[in-house]
Amino acid sequence: MASLEDFTLNTDYGSLKNDDATSVIITVPASSTVAGNSIRRFTQDITIGSPFGLLNLMIKNNRSGTGSSNPGGANRFYVAGIQLSYTRTGKADGNDAVYSVMVYAYHISQNTVRCVVEIMNPYSVTLTTATQSDAYTLNIRTLLLPDM
């Protein structure tokens, strides 16, 4: 007997219905400023899919590098099992200042997804982001949930 996943189709089991897909690019301009102890968000809202589907999200950054500066590696889409964090270095009070950039997406209404690039300034003074702009590509595919 073949195992379940060997079948292309099997009427005993439901599947996930993919109802929409799109890509969004959000760019953080070079030398952006973020007030002390605050968050600056760059967002784009998109109408996509049916209400409250699953989100399959993959994220790519235009920079070279690996590790925390570019998880997954340059020119690759990171398979986002959780919110993705990038590490960058800017300036705060004239000194080098490391900061985090969070990239994620979530439903803000039944079929609207907000794509977010979020810079957290942990310093008490204004943070100036890196001198190179950052473009984040979010590849989003929505899937209908089965009845529960």
Added chain:
Amino acid sequence: MAISDFLINTYYPIDKVIFAQSITRTVPQATNMSESVLFTINHSLGFAPLCTGVFSFDGWATSYAFGNGPYFFNTSFMQNMMEIGAIVESTSTQIRVMAINWGSSKTVEFRIVGLAPSSTPDGMPAYNSQDDFMLNSDYNYMKIIDMGTRSRTTVGTSTVNHGLGYPPQALVFSEFGGIIRRVSSENFIGVTGIATEASVDSDNLYLTVVDNFAGINVKMHYRIYADG
């Protein structure tokens, strides 16, 4: 025509849902990292399904995929951090939802879907849900071109060639200690000593064990879809 131009393609299997359940629970406010909460659902599949899903704490005005959550300024810690986050795990007997909430107490609905892994045993009982029909030509069905597992006991990357010429969709899970989770979520709540990540380009899927302090065997389940 390209594989991905078809809604379904009889050459390629599609995901099969073998578990789907919604649970609503109260997640109290945490004051330290040890105050995460764990909700369990027993199942009788006999193996661990590949689980994913979404949750909402405002009656589905907004919703988040597991591994995500909103950010807020936590006055207790005087820093910006995730207000509430949750992940879903599976074992051969249970589905486990783990959550931590730094904001005020919330009632949260979690919607969980379990997919059949590539090594699903024979003789599975039927699972009927999904408005009792499987296929609807209004929708695309993500076509699996490759699926399987790769195991490592050391840090490093296992490469799976797909050769599609474009970056395809992929779904990746890690397994160790009998628990399966979405890739990269191993330390989302708590610390496991294991960290993984996955990425994809036009030629390959890369399955990376980033941290493995105890030399544990980490099995990564992957599925690569024709859909880009």
